[in-house]
Amino acid sequence: MSLKKTSFPKQDIRVLLLEGVSQTAVDALRAAGYSQIEYHAKALPEDELKARIAEAHIVGLRSRTQLTAEVLAEAKRLIAIGCFCIGTNQVDLDAAELAGIPVFNAPYSNTRSVAELVLAQTVMLMRGIPQKSAQCHRGGWSKAATGSHEVRGKTLGIVGYGHIGTQVGVLAEGLGMQVIFHDIETKLSLGNARAAAGLDDLLSRADVVTLHVPETPSTQWMIGAQQLARMKPGAHLINAARGTVVVIEALAAALESGHLGGAAVDVFPVEPKANGDVFESPLRGRDNVILTPHIGGSTLEAQDNIGVEVAAKLVRYSDNGSTLSAVNFPEVTLPEHEGSLRLLHIHRNVPGVLSRVNEIFSRHAVNIDGQFLRTDANVGYVVIDVSADEAQAAAIRDELSAIEGTLRTRVLY
Numbered sequence: 078m079s080l081k082k083t084s085f086p087k088q089d090i091r092v093l094l095l096e097g098v099s100q101t102a103v104d105a106l107r108a109a110g111y112s113q114i115e116y117h118a119k120a121l122p123e124d125e126l127k128a129r130i131a132e133a134h135i136v137g138l139r140s141r142t143q144l145t146a147e148v149l150a151e152a153k154r155l156i157a158i159g160c161f162c163i164g165t166n167q168v169d170l171d172a173a174e175l176a177g178i179p180v181f182n183a184p185y186s187n188t189r190s191v192a193e194l195v196l197a198q199t200v201m202l203m204r205g206i207p208q209k210s211a212q213c214h215r216g217g218w219s220k221a222a223t224g225s226h227e228v229r230g231k232t233l234g235i236v237g238y239g240h241i242g243t244q245v246g247v248l249a250e251g252l253g254m255q256v257i258f259h260d261i262e263t264k265l266s267l268g269n270a271r272a273a274a275g276l277d278d279l280l281s282r283a284d285v286v287t288l289h290v291p292e293t294p295s296t297q298w299m300i301g302a303q304q305l306a307r308m309k310p311g312a313h314l315i316n317a318a319r320g321t322v323v324v325i326e327a328l329a330a331a332l333e334s335g336h337l338g339g340a341a342v343d344v345f346p347v348e349p350k351a352n353g354d355v356f357e358s359p360l361r362g363r364d365n366v367i368l369t370p371h372i373g374g375s376t377l378e379a380q381d382n383i384g385v386e387v388a389a390k391l392v393r394y395s396d397n398g399s400t401l402s403a404v405n406f407p408e409v410t411l412p413e414h415e416g417s418l419r420l421l422h423i424h425r426n427v428p429g430v431l432s433r434v435n436e437i438f439s440r441h442a443v444n445i446d447g448q449f450l451r452t453d454a455n456v457g458y459v460v461i462d463v464s465a466d467e468a469q470a471a472a473i474r475d476e477l478s479a480i481e482g483t484l485r486t487r488v489l490y
């Protein structure tokens with residue numbers, strides 16, 4: 078494989094990988110010529126994170142590492158962020174964009190893993206298995222059908238009918254469940270699934286409610302005491318979305334009162350920072366609750382696929398400038414630039430920047446082979462391919478950097 082030179086040698090591009098991302102990511106980065114990889118099996122404490130990210134050009138993380146505006150302010154050299162997961166709520170996406178840093182994720186690679194777990198939890202909860210298993214562990218024996226039900230013919234209510242929610246629905250229909258869903262967007266129903274009239278309608282009809290919404294201001298604490306009270310007596314709640322979606326004390330109270338039959342919870346408002354840290358929760362010690370340590374997407378298959386997918390996006394951006402599928406940035410799909418040097422200019426989206434860019438090019442005796450521009454409300458991203466030598470490109474880059482509103486410039490060779 079021929080390795081492309083970037084604005085400075087690849088061996089000087091530092092990649093910081095956190096939270097034990099899959100070895101497939103390391104392999105993919107190495108194969109693309111990125112040899113300076115600092116690998117951490119855990120999330121770093123904030124002070125250490127600030128110190129390490131200050132040196133990094135590319136950072137890869139999972140759901141634990143919080144890239145706040147304060148942390149990003151230290152990341153002076155950072156060109157790209159890879160979330161080796163689906164959720165990107167752990168990154169201040171606006172702060173990253175305004176620093177000229179695109180954020181990539183793996184929007185589908187662990188979808189199936191979460192869906193399979195939720196399906197299994199649905200069966201376990203409807204059969205009362207968590208309680209029966211706990212009882213057997215304590216030496217008890219209570220062979221009875223009381224409180225045990227088939228899922229066939231029962232109603233599954235899916236809140237958030239996106240990638241995971243639809244997969245859960247398809248799998249549940251395979252077991253003969255009736256599927257209803259609620260989403261803020263109009264969604265195509267798969268199979269025989271039907272949209273509920275609203276959240277309250279769904280809560281009042283479902284035997285099992287499962288949450289698959291992202292963490293946003295509209296989903297924060299969306300399931301509290303009032304919503305739980307609307308659920309059918311004896312119904313079950315599954316949360317493998319984000320811990321901030323459910324008021325956990327209200328869930329504990331609904332279980333304590335016997336209103337809910339059980340719950341399966343994978344995500345929590347506060348999660349331990351590292352394996353081995355103590356997990357505190359009002360749900361601990363309840364036999365009818367399946368507790369898992371945020372492992373909905375943690376299968377080897379998912380992690381390996383995520384490693385390959387996100388590493389490829391980071392390499393593509395670093396080598397080629399393409400921002401396709403970035404979650405916070407104008408998306409530009411770029412062709413290869415054989416025979417041209419490529420200048421990247423990321424700027425605040427304010428009037429006049431493009432005319433200044435063009436004015437600079439008009440003063441240099443270089444041929445423009447291609448120009449690409451995308452903007453969003455905050456940022457403009459312009460890519461210009463030129464027939465020029467390295468010294469000319471460096472001179473142009475310096476002038477582009479001086480334009481007011483410039484966030485980042487790079488030359489790709």
Ligand SMILES: NC(=O)C1=CN([C@@H]2O[C@H](COP(=O)(O)OP(=O)(O)OC[C@H]3O[C@@H](n4cnc5c(N)ncnc54)[C@H](O)[C@@H]3O)[C@@H](O)[C@H]2O)C=CC1
Binds near residue numbers: 292344372
């Ligand atoms: N437990 C785990 O390990 C994992 C958890 N997740 C979580 O699952 C979430 C969902 O993942 P995907 O299905 O891939 O996302 P998605 O973006 O495909 O689907 C989310 C759906 O929720 C809907 N939605 C947003 N706000 C809503 C609201 N207020 N009320 C109703 N619907 C609303 C959206 O319109 C969309 O259809 C992720 O954002 C992540 O937080 C994802 C993977 C693994």
Ligand SMILES: O=C(O)C(=O)COP(=O)(O)O
Binds near residue numbers: 140163187374
């Ligand atoms: O993909 C997601 O959004 C998840 O929640 C999975 O997070 P993780 O990579 O297991 O820390």
